[in-house]
Amino acid sequence: MKHEIKKNLYDVNVSINSIFDYLGDELDFTEYLNNKLLRRAIEREIEIIGEAINRALKQDPDLQIENAKRIVDTRNWVIHGYDKVDDVIIWGLW
Structure with a gap:
């Protein structure tokens, strides 16, 4: 596995933790709802x-990551649809 891919997967692990x-x-x-800083940190x-x-x-492209498209789509939604982020959906991810 390429070094850059390992770095990306490490970053995923760090963010999840x-x-x-x-x-x-x-x-x-x-x-969670009452703590804007917490919500923004998790969104980041x-x-x-x-x-x-x-x-x-x-x-x-052949890398097997479960729900990869859903994860990337969620990232795009948080970034580009920041004004439509639903706290219930974000909370439901965890």
């Missing part, structure tokens, strides 16, 4: 995850 760190052990939707990590997967797939 960061999201779980941000949320802590007590996942609470109300707290989703952007990183989607971009890293997109880059990895460009390097190797």
Whole structure:
């Protein structure tokens, strides 16, 4: 596997772990809704995850990543449809 692909997959892993760190052990939707900084941090990590997967797939289109299209589409939705981001959908990802 190419070094750049490994780097992208590492970035995905770091972002996923960061999201779980941000949320802590007590996942609470109300707290999520009331904490703009938390929401924005998670949205940013989703952007990183989607971009890293997109880059990895460009390097190797045969790379098997479950739900890759859905992940990249979610990234695009968060970035380009920022005014339509639905907190319920974002919360449901985790």
